[in-house]
Amino acid sequence: MLSLTHFMLLSGALFAIGVAGVFVNRRHALVLLMSLELILLAVNTNFIAASHYLQDLGGQAFALFVLTIAAAEIAIGLAIVVVVFRSRETIDAEDLSEVRG
Amino acid sequence: MSVAQEMILMLPEIVLVVGACFILLCPRPLAWPLTMLTLAAAVGAMLATAPDAPILLMSGMFERSAEVDVLRILICVLTVLVLRYARGYPVSSDRLQSNEFYTLATFGCVGMFLISGAEHLVALYMGLEILALSLYPMIAMVRDDGRAGEAALKYFVLGALASGFLLYGMSLMYAATGTLHIGELAERLGQMETNRILLLGTVFMLAGLAFKLGATPFHMWLPDVYDGSSLPAATYLSAAPKIAGLLLLLRLFGDGLMALAADWTTLMMALAVLSLLLGNLVAIAQTRIRRMLAYSAIAHTGFVFLALCAGSPKGMGSAVFYTLVYALMAAGSFGMLLLLNARTTAEDIKDFKGLNHSHPWLAIMVLILMFSMAGVPLTAGFYAKLYVLQAVVEAGLWPLAVAAVLLTVVGAYYYLRIVWYMYFEEAERPAEPGEDLTHVFLVSANALVLVVIFAVPQPWLEMSQRAAGVFVGGQ
Numbered sequence: 256m257l258s259l260t261h262f263m264l265l266s267g268a269l270f271a272i273g274v275a276g277v278f279v280n281r282r283h284a285l286v287l288l289m290s291l292e293l294i295l296l297a298v299n300t301n302f303i304a305a306s307h308y309l310q311d312l313g314g315q316a317f318a319l320f321v322l323t324i325a326a327a328e329i330a331i332g333l334a335i336v337v338v339v340f341r342s343r344e345t346i347d348a349e350d351l352s353e354v355r356g
Numbered sequence: 357m358s359v360a361q362e363m364i365l366m367l368p369e370i371v372l373v374v375g376a377c378f379i380l381l382c383p384r385p386l387a388w389p390l391t392m393l394t395l396a397a398a399v400g401a402m403l404a405t406a407p408d409a410p411i412l413l414m415s416g417m418f419e420r421s422a423e424v425d426v427l428r429i430l431i432c433v434l435t436v437l438v439l440r441y442a443r444g445y446p447v448s449s450d451r452l453q454s455n456e457f458y459t460l461a462t463f464g465c466v467g468m469f470l471i472s473g474a475e476h477l478v479a480l481y482m483g484l485e486i487l488a489l490s491l492y493p494m495i496a497m498v499r500d501d502g503r504a505g506e507a508a509l510k511y512f513v514l515g516a517l518a519s520g521f522l523l524y525g526m527s528l529m530y531a532a533t534g535t536l537h538i539g540e541l542a543e544r545l546g547q548m549e550t551n552r553i554l555l556l557g558t559v560f561m562l563a564g565l566a567f568k569l570g571a572t573p574f575h576m577w578l579p580d581v582y583d584g585s586s587l588p589a590a591t592y593l594s595a596a597p598k599i600a601g602l603l604l605l606l607r608l609f610g611d612g613l614m615a616l617a618a619d620w621t622t623l624m625m626a627l628a629v630l631s632l633l634l635g636n637l638v639a640i641a642q643t644r645i646r647r648m649l650a651y652s653a654i655a656h657t658g659f660v661f662l663a664l665c666a667g668s669p670k671g672m673g674s675a676v677f678y679t680l681v682y683a684l685m686a687a688g689s690f691g692m693l694l695l696l697n698a699r700t701t702a703e704d705i706k707d708f709k710g711l712n713h714s715h716p717w718l719a720i721m722v723l724i725l726m727f728s729m730a731g732v733p734l735t736a737g738f739y740a741k742l743y744v745l746q747a748v749v750e751a752g753l754w755p756l757a758v759a760a761v762l763l764t765v766v767g768a769y770y771y772l773r774i775v776w777y778m779y780f781e782e783a784e785r786p787a788e789p790g791e792d793l794t795h796v797f798l799v800s801a802n803a804l805v806l807v808v809i810f811a812v813p814q815p816w817l818e819m820s821q822r823a824a825g826v827f828v829g830g831q
Contacts, residue, residue: 263531263553270524277517287513294520298527305531313536314527317478321523324485328516331489335496335508342502 262304269297284336284346288329295325362413365420367401368428369469376462380455391439391458395432395465402428410826416537417476423822424472427599430680431468434596434687435461440798441691442588444698444790451497452588461592464490468600474607477526477536484522484568487600488515491593495585507584514567514577522564528557538612545615558613558620562627565608569601571661572630575654582650587697590646591690594653595683602660602679606827609664610672614828617667625665625756631658632760636767645705648770649689652729655767656682662760663744666751669828673821674743680820681728681740681809688725688802692718695799698790708774710783718789718796719778721803728806730771731764736809736816743817 276290299318306314340346363370375394379387402425410421439461445452463486470483492515496508530536532553533544545554563574570578582590609620635655642648656678663675695718696702712719728737741764748757790796809816 291516298523301527309534331492332512335512338496338499339505339509342505
């Protein structure tokens with residue numbers, strides 16, 4: 256029988272992969288966006304599992320909101336990546352060092 | 357309460373949303389007047405429908421109170437100021453004065469309004485994201501500027517990561533307490549034993565907020581974003597959203613997680629001291645004004661966190677007062693920067709050299725702004741710092757207060773350096789500020805308000821205390 260702990264471990268692992276993806280990956284801006292998406296999926300897993308075990312619908316409603324906003328966020332993220340690509344012909348995250356102090 | 361009554365109490369938000377949609381669709385010359393009209397109508401709606409006591413709407417998701425309305429009016433005023441300053445910017449003749457820019461600015465206000473009243477984690481998150489999703493495109497809007505694109509990408513990635521942290525913390529809290537309502541959360545936390553999930557949730561939420569507010573060690577995006585984005589976008593970013601950020605912090609930590617204060621205070625102290633240390637020290641090494649202002653923003657965030665560490669109603673009140681004064685100072689400084697950049701680029705600190713000889717009035721205004729940032733008496737910045745320190749000392753945290761005073765003295769150096777440059781050095785090249793008299797008048801008024809607040813601080817302080825009281829009193 257799966258318990259809440261199992262789901263929280265799963266979401267913890269997803270979250271860790273996402274965060275590691277943002278910090279370790281220095282190559283590709285699209286992989287950054289995927290990592291961000293993974294973090295939000297980890298959050299959703301947590302909410303839905305908790306909502307089921309607590310028998311409370313609030314968590315599932317929250318997950319729907321998170322999904323919607325994640326879609327909007329990624330749309331804006333991709334638009335920004337396109338802007339960056341147009342001006343410098345690369346989306347390699349390591350090359351983003353023009354603004355420095 | 358009937359739906360109609362609730363709608364009337366939500367009128368400010370409704371006005372803003374409807375206005376923002378019309379701004380996007382209207383002919384271009386109408387966009388600016390319509391924006392002003394919308395913001396004015398929102399303030400009008402707020403004044404007309406102010407409730408006598410804090411009242412919960414939308415099944416307890418949203419709280420409306422006259423005390424917090426005052427801060428929302430200030431958010432509108434700052435937005436109007438900032439948008440008016442931005443109109444003088446030369447590049448802004450096309451993209452940065454387009455309908456889209458004003459729509460995003462108005463939607464940003466909607467986000468800030470939602471944050472200010474959210475009593476439910478979903479509402480809070482929605483407000484936060486509406487604000488953030490308006491800010492990213494505002495920065496990326498200058499498409500042919502590679503620096504702006506880079507700043508936008510950095511801000512986007514770290515902002516989304518911060519939301520992820522905050523949400524993950526919220527989901528852990530939900531799993532542990534079974535509620536998303538902030539008031540209920542506070543109640544249940546008060547009755548529960550502290551366990552690991554709660555602590556983990558608190559840490560994630562605090563880290564997410566520290567990211568959003570730019571507290572050390574989560575500050576790395578802030579200087580790049582201030583420096584890389586277009587000046588109008590940076591100006592918008594630097595003023596009103598700071599107030600929204602503080603309200604978010606108060607709602608979550610002053611109200612929702614107050615029962616866990618013993619656990620998060622230590623972390624917040626570390627964030628405060630690190631921000632003060634890094635902000636003040638690194639700002640000294642900067643040569644560009646915007647980077648300097650960014651590090652100064654980090655240091656100011658440190659001060660606000662310090663005030664919250666006190667954990668007392670007085671600490672919360674002083675945090676509100678500090679943020680209020682800081683938002684005014686930031687708007688004024690960026691407004692001045694926009695004025696100086698109206699015709700030529702003057703983004704280096706050296707460009708302030710000899711300003712007194714060519715434009716003595718502007719030099720006096722810069723003097724007031726810089727003195728206020730540094731916390732020199734005769735300006736509001738002095739009282740803002742004083743009240744925070746008082747609250748911190750009263751809470752028995754005097755080592756923190758001593759550290760804050762020392763670092764503030766260090767920080768005074770880079771503000772006073774600008775004053776020194778203006779009055780005692782020869783100009784390397786002549787300053788050519790804009791000649792828009794309304795802009796000069798607004799910047800001057802903005803700076804002089806800081807002197808007025810110093811002269812009569814009591815009403816402002818009481819207003820801040822009352823606004824903070826709504827959050828603390830919620831439990």
